[in-house]
Amino acid sequence: MNFDVTPIIHRRNILYPRLEFRTGRLELILPIDTDETEILEKYHDWIIEKNTFIQEMLDLSATLSFENRTKDELIHLVKEFPETRKHDDVQIKFRKMNTKWASCSNNKTITINSLAQYLPAYHLKYILSHEFLHLTIRQHNTLFKDILLQQYPDMERLERELCGYWFKLNLSR
Numbered sequence: 626m627n628f629d630v631t632p633i634i635h636r637r638n639i640l641y642p643r644l645e646f647r648t649g650r651l652e653l654i655l656p657i658d659t660d661e662t663e664i665l666e667k668y669h670d671w672i673i674e675k676n677t678f679i680q681e682m683l684d685l686s687a688t689l690s691f692e693n694r695t696k697d698e699l700i701h702l703v704k705e706f707p708e709t710r711k712h713d714d715v716q717i718k719f720r721k722m723n724t725k726w727a728s729c730s731n732n733k734t735i736t737i738n739s740l741a742q743y744l745p746a747y748h749l750k751y752i753l754s755h756e757f758l759h760l761t762i763r764q765h766n767t768l769f770k771d772i773l774l775q776q777y778p779d780m781e782r783l784e785r786e787l788c789g790y791w792f793k794l795n796l797s798r
């Protein structure tokens with residue numbers, strides 16, 4: 626079988642095959658004694674789909690530029706947002722996170738990934754609105770999305786760009 630994009634293949638002492646794309650290229654990690662051809666055929670469509678997505682994100686990330694902001698400036702900016710002022714009972718924390726831009730916990734604490742210091746203010750504001758909304762709606766349900774969409778009609782673009790920024794920040798080092 627021919628692949629437009631062949632993943633980099635590693636063999637490890639593991640039970641199940643898995644895929645990673647840390648380097649910006651798809652890497653297939655296989656148990657030592659599996660048949661590579663069989664796996665590649667079984668996951669062919671999925672691999673092509675993932676690769677296309679990665680390529681799109683890398684292309685997009687190349688068009689995005691970072692804000693030159695310090696961590697203190699990030700904290701200041703977040704504090705000044707009207708959304709933050711409105712929720713002055715919510716504690717906002719900053720720390721480096723490996724899997725997401727922000728999170729919201731039950732005890733009224735919102736944690737923001739300190740890497741967000743490089744994001745445009747509008748993207749940052751969007752991330753905060755998303756987390757503040759979690760104070761009342763936990764799930765990403767239709768209502769949740771509708772409310773955000775009213776406030777951010779360009780939400781789909783924002784989500785894509787945030788994904789692009791994630792690629793840019795996490796793959797460029």
Ligand SMILES: [Zn+2]
Nearest residue numbers: 755756759765
């Ligand atoms: Zn969420």
